[in-house]
Amino acid sequence: xxxxxxxxxxxxxxxxMVGIDKFGNRYFTRKEEIDGALKDKRWVxxxxxxxxxxxxxxxxxxxxxxxKKAPTPExxxxxxxxxxxxxxxxxxxxxxxxxxxxxLGGVIHQRKSISKGGSPDLKSFIQQFPGASFDHDRxxxxxxxxxxxxxxxDRSSEPTGSGESFKPGTWQxxx
Numbered sequence: 001x002x003x004x005x006x007x008x009x010x011x012x013x014x015x016x017m018v019g020i021d022k023f024g025n026r027y028f029t030r031k032e033e034i035d036g037a038l039k040d041k042r043w044v045x046x047x048x049x050x051x052x053x054x055x056x057x058x059x060x061x062x063x064x065x066x067x068k069k070a071p072t073p074e075x076x077x078x079x080x081x082x083x084x085x086x087x088x089x090x091x092x093x094x095x096x097x098x099x100x101x102x103x104l105g106g107v108i109h110q111r112k113s114i115s116k117g118g119s120p121d122l123k124s125f126i127q128q129f130p131g132a133s134f135d136h137d138r139x140x141x142x143x144x145x146x147x148x149x150x151x152x153x154d155r156s157s158e159p160t161g162s163g164e165s166f167k168p169g170t171w172q173x174x175x
Contacts, residue, residue, distance in 0.1 A: 018062075018070040022080075023047060023054040027062070027070060040065075129169065 015030045024047030032041040042063050044055060055063070058071040058079065071079075 018042075019059075019073070021054075021056050021059055022076070025054060025059075027059060029070075 015028045018027045018029050020026050026045045026047070027042070028045065029040050029042045031038050033039075034041075042065070044059070044063060046054070056071075056076070058067070058076065061067045062070050
């Protein structure tokens with residue numbers, strides 16, 4: 001019983017308040033012997049409900065030991081101002097993009113992406129392979145049976161040759 005009381009007394013007597021965030025959460029530290037080494041133990045006492053989402057990133061980094069020193073009030077004010085500038089820039093860019101969209105008549109050329117919902121851009125995909133060409137009248141077709149001076153029938157299933165004759169993208173697996 002005395003061991004528990006001594007731990008409780010040590011917990012409350014040796015703790016040092018390091019700071020308070022804008023939500024009123026208080027941050028504490030104390031030296032504690034863990035595995036024979038003296039280490040800092042850090043924790044937060046929430047104001048009101050225990051809601052971890054109210055802890056600012058800078059304080060999370062301090063709690064996890066990623067920061068040696070606790071964030072200062074001046075640093076927190078500076079970071080809040082920076083976040084506000086970023087929010088304003090995002091709002092400005094969204095308005096600018098909306099104005100461009102309206103000036104183009106609502107049509108903006110967007111990149112095609114390969115995803116579950118959309119279809120891939122097959123023209124650009126097929127053009128990256130040697131021997132494939134696109135004729136607007138006939139579509140995609142094989143240019144010839146010969147690639148790098150060898151017939152498709154004569155090619156082996158494994159790439160051969162020295163580094164001097166290597167050309168990226170020319171080896172095709174047998175069909």
